Amino acid sequence: MSQITSPPRKARQAPVPAAGPDDGARARRVSRLKRRLTPYGFLTPTGILLVILMVTPIIMVITYSLLDGVITNKNPAFIGFENYAEVLTDPVFFKAVRNTLVFTLTSVVVHFGIGLGFALMLNSPLLGDRIKGLFRVIYILPWLFTVAIVAVLWRLLLSPNGVINYLLGATGLTEGQTEWLANPSTALAAVTFINIWSGYPFFMISLLAGLQGIPRELYEAARVDGAGAWAQFRHVTLPQLRPIIISMALLDFIWTTQQFALIWMTTGGGPIDATEVLSTFTYKLAFTRYDFSVASASAVLVLLMSMVLAFFYVRHQKSRD
Structure with a gap:
């Protein structure tokens, strides 16, 4: 006789407690906290790099500037602001x-003048597209060269037997072989000229982009009011370019005050300190006199000057926004 088995009973499931109002509020708080912390999570790697590569060296240099005999002495003494x-x-x-x-x-002044002149020319409707393209390639070439190439190139051009002296002598403007980079009376002007030649494309490209962004309706309205070319430039072009001009001038001023490689590779700060600037002065204190404490003090002074310039730049950007 077969045994009849009864179907197995289903296990009773414990009732799921209903979510209370406190659990929902807690979940919302956790979600809001995650949303707020997510941007900081993305910024954390960059912040760590900034602390390691910028904040830590700045603190070390400030500390060195208050000590005597850094690097050379095992136990440098604190001497304050000496x-x-x-x-x-x-x-x-x-x-x-x-x-x-x-x-x-x-x-900075000549960069602006040359850059604005070339930008106006490249934005002029009088030139064809092919001519504009050719001029753009030619005018941007100085910006494509590295500082080392620019320094070597102009040292060769300005040497006593270089092309510059040959051309000036052939036209009768100078006599003999001029030592442009070795003469104290001409060295600073020569280095400044080289820096102008290599840096004006920065202004040219920025101002050209600004010119192409000016609405043509403004010029049409000015012509309807009887404004000539100079009046249009003065009352339309310059006001529209003013934010770009101020930003570029401040950036160029900050970068040029910290120029080191070009001067070091052309004149080395000489002759007789004729081209000595703050960057080469600080470098020589550290790696010629090996007085790292005084060099750190000089570097801190340069940092303070740069911070003042950076403050005005950031302030201008905020007011512009």
């Missing part, structure tokens, strides 16, 4: 400041 006093009483430092200002102001 290194700063030594830098500020050094006559070469003030000569470097003067040369830096002359070099920077001249470069």
